[in-house]
Amino acid sequence: xxxxxxxxxxxxxLLDFALSSVVxxxxxxxxxxxxxxxxxxxxxxxxxxxxxxDASKPVxxxLLDxxxxxxxxxxxxxxxxxxxxxxxxxxxxxxxxxEYTMPASGKGMxxxxxxxxFLIFVMDFNKIETAMKxxxxxxxxxxxxxxxxxxxxxxxxxxxxFTVAAESHGLGTVTVGAIRKCSAQIIKDFNLPQKTxxxxxxxxxxxxxxxxxxxxxxxxxxxxxxxxxxxAQGFSNVLAEYNETMKQLYAKRGIxxxxxxxxxxxxxxxxxxxxxxxxxxxxxxx
Amino acid sequence: xxxxxxxxxxxxxLLDFALSSVVxxxxxxxxxxxxxxxxxxxxxxxxxxxxxxDASKPVxxxLLDxxxxxxxxxxxxxxxxxxxxxxxxxxxxxxxxxEYTMPASGKGMxxxxxxxxFLIFVMDFNKIETAMKxxxxxxxxxxxxxxxxxxxxxxxxxxxxFTVAAESHGLGTVTVGAIRKCSAQIIKDFNLPQKTxxxxxxxxxxxxxxxxxxxxxxxxxxxxxxxxxxxAQGFSNVLAEYNETMKQLYAKRGIxxxxxxxxxxxxxxxxxxxxxxxxxxxxxxx
Numbered sequence: 001x002x003x004x005x006x007x008x009x010x011x012x013x014l015l016d017f018a019l020s021s022v023v024x025x026x027x028x029x030x031x032x033x034x035x036x037x038x039x040x041x042x043x044x045x046x047x048x049x050x051x052x053x054d055a056s057k058p059v060x061x062x063l064l065d066x067x068x069x070x071x072x073x074x075x076x077x078x079x080x081x082x083x084x085x086x087x088x089x090x091x092x093x094x095x096x097x098x099e100y101t102m103p104a105s106g107k108g109m110x111x112x113x114x115x116x117x118f119l120i121f122v123m124d125f126n127k128i129e130t131a132m133k134x135x136x137x138x139x140x141x142x143x144x145x146x147x148x149x150x151x152x153x154x155x156x157x158x159x160x161x162f163t164v165a166a167e168s169h170g171l172g173t174v175t176v177g178a179i180r181k182c183s184a185q186i187i188k189d190f191n192l193p194q195k196t197x198x199x200x201x202x203x204x205x206x207x208x209x210x211x212x213x214x215x216x217x218x219x220x221x222x223x224x225x226x227x228x229x230x231x232a233q234g235f236s237n238v239l240a241e242y243n244e245t246m247k248q249l250y251a252k253r254g255i256x257x258x259x260x261x262x263x264x265x266x267x268x269x270x271x272x273x274x275x276x277x278x279x280x281x282x283x284x285x286x
Numbered sequence: 287x288x289x290x291x292x293x294x295x296x297x298x299x300l301l302d303f304a305l306s307s308v309v310x311x312x313x314x315x316x317x318x319x320x321x322x323x324x325x326x327x328x329x330x331x332x333x334x335x336x337x338x339x340d341a342s343k344p345v346x347x348x349l350l351d352x353x354x355x356x357x358x359x360x361x362x363x364x365x366x367x368x369x370x371x372x373x374x375x376x377x378x379x380x381x382x383x384x385e386y387t388m389p390a391s392g393k394g395m396x397x398x399x400x401x402x403x404f405l406i407f408v409m410d411f412n413k414i415e416t417a418m419k420x421x422x423x424x425x426x427x428x429x430x431x432x433x434x435x436x437x438x439x440x441x442x443x444x445x446x447x448f449t450v451a452a453e454s455h456g457l458g459t460v461t462v463g464a465i466r467k468c469s470a471q472i473i474k475d476f477n478l479p480q481k482t483x484x485x486x487x488x489x490x491x492x493x494x495x496x497x498x499x500x501x502x503x504x505x506x507x508x509x510x511x512x513x514x515x516x517x518a519q520g521f522s523n524v525l526a527e528y529n530e531t532m533k534q535l536y537a538k539r540g541i542x543x544x545x546x547x548x549x550x551x552x553x554x555x556x557x558x559x560x561x562x563x564x565x566x567x568x569x570x571x572x
Contacts, residue, residue: 036352040326040454044356044447066322068511070330072504074446075461078552079502079545086512093514127509127521128553134529134546137554145561149466152435153486156442160360161330164450168326175361180435191516200439216365218358223413225354226372228379230477235413243420259365260420266364267414268423275431276572286562286572 043167048213050172053114053205059171064117067165074161077150080128083158086120086190094118096189097201100182111174115203120179120186121158123151125195142195143285155199166204172213176201183278194283214253217245329453334499336458339400339491345457350403353451360447363436366414369444372406372476380404382475383487386468397460401489406465406472407444409437411481428481429571441485452490458499462487469564480569500539503531 037045068085076082088094091113098112112118125147129139141147163173179186179201186198207213218224223238239260246259323331354371362368374380377399384398398404411433415425427433449459465472465487472484493499504510509524525546532545 036349036455038454040329041352041356041451043326044359044451047359049361063322065507066327068507070327072507072510073330073333073501075335075449077461077463078548080549080552081505081510084510084512084516086514086516088514090514122516125553126518128549130518130521131525131529131546132550132554134525135550135554137550139553140556141553143556144558145565146466146558148434149438149485149561150463152438153442153445153463156439156444157446158442159439160443160446161450163361164446165327165330168324169322175363177363177436177439180432190512190514193516193518196516199435215359219367221351221354221358224358224367224370226370226476228372228374228376228476230370230372230408230479230482232412232416232479235416239417239420243417258420260417262364263366263414264418264421264423266366267411267418267425267427268421270426270429272430272432275435279431 049174052208057206071161084124088118101178115205117204172207335460338494343492357447370410374404387464401491403490458493
């Protein structure tokens with residue numbers, strides 16, 4: 001969703017929908033909220049993942065470099081830039097990732113095939129180890145859980161930085177956590193060395209014609225934000241209503257589902273049991 | 287750095303510096319790069335952390351709500367919003383965090399005291415467990431490393447989303463990973479329940495008068511971005527030059543340091559050894 005230049009325009013309807021879905025309750029859509037919106041926050045408030053790309057519309061090397069350059073200025077722990085990003089453009093490699101991430105249902109993520117670019121965000125202490133050789137010191141942080149926290153937060157920051165930059169240029173993105181299902185294959189296929197680990201993927205491209213971002217309502221702030229102490233009541237108070245909102249939204253999209261059902265589907269079974277072993281195999285300890 | 291409205295203006299000098307420091311080499315500052323800049327990417331390219339706040343200038347509740355609302359529309363794994371954010375405004379609590387995070391040098395992070403707001407970003411599967419009770423299912427993902435990856439990436443995304451939104455409104459931020467040094471105290475002081483874990487903090491406020499973001503040069507793209515396969519050579523090729531750039535930058539800031547020395551200082555000793563135990567104590571397994 002590009003709101004910074006005039007090449008695309010957000011419709012009043014989408015904006016109204018987005019606002020009504022993200023604010024605390026419809027009654028709070030007040031004039032002063034609208035007044036606080038600037039092009040950046042408006043873009044953020046009306047964003048949604050794009051899952052259908054225009055395969056015929058490439059992303060130029062210049063635009064990609066511009067977005068990546070903007071992305072890496074984002075905060076990084078001690079400025080260490082504990083990450084690498086693999087740009088996957090080869091159709092055969094994208095096809096492999098599509099196959100690896102195929103869910104049991106057999107309905108694969110076709111946007112991995114369609115998108116002109118698939119990014120793999122890698123936590124990277126291999127380069128840190130290389131850098132430390134200049135000082136003749138040995139890396140020890142990778143023997144601690146701390147390395148994983150540093151690396152994954154760094155990667156999460158990059159994911160959002162790229163998303164914001166890309167959307168400001170009219171591109172669409174969708175984040176793909178499912179690459180963790182096939183960590184071992186990703187490590188092998190992309191020659192990821194010791195002290196690196198693939199964290200998350202992202203399909204990037206121009207949205208297919210007529211495809212607008214689907215803005216998904218979030219929990220009201222009172223279900224997420226706590227003041228000065230954690231208070232579980234805030235979430236409990238809003239859960240039933242949010243679940244109903246999401247149920248209605250899924251119904252509109254032709255799916256019989258609720259938020260709690262979705263979470264149960266994902267989280268009630270042990271997943272990626274071998275992740276710890278693969279992680280340790282890359283030279284990390286806890 | 288607010289580039290979206292006219293209340294603050296970026297100087298041509300800062301922009302030139304930022305561009306010359308972030309592009310591949312001075313020779314590549316071409317007209318077409320500048321053409322690709324829009325207000326969003328310009329803001330991102332010229333950002334830097336703010337470590338000195340105007341303690342007398344509060345952030346209004348309306349502005350904070352606006353930023354938080356924009357923040358939570360960012361992508362989240364399966365839309366699960368596996369996070370909570372604690373807004374710390376109480377000076378006594380901020381003082382405690384300042385003490386907990388005090389480095390051995392005794393030079394504490396005074397911006398934690400100064401900032402009108404300190405945010406604690408918490409990975410939160412406690413609420414997911416609560417939500418799943420609606421379906422009479424039990425959470426199992428927290429027995430896997432996958433939960434940590436989901437939660438920390440979700441948090442990293444939030445950190446950057448808040449940063450971008452806040453900077454678009456002229457606020458400054460600095461991310462504080464050092465709260466992991468005092469995870470146990472944070473858990474206790476803020477009553478974080480089982481299946482939650484504090485990941486990162488952030489000081490937020492209006493910059494003190496005259497304080498501009500210090501734009502820190504990043505590695506050239508060729509040291510971070512890989513095409514279709516991981517290639518360690520890219521980083522090795524640029525390391526010496528980047529290290530020299532950073533050495534000169536530190537010298538300008540009155541510090542005798544290089545990038546490789548900085549990394550050695552942080553990463554050559556085992557840190558936060560008890561993190562795994564504290565994490566497990568919150569009801570997680572690997």
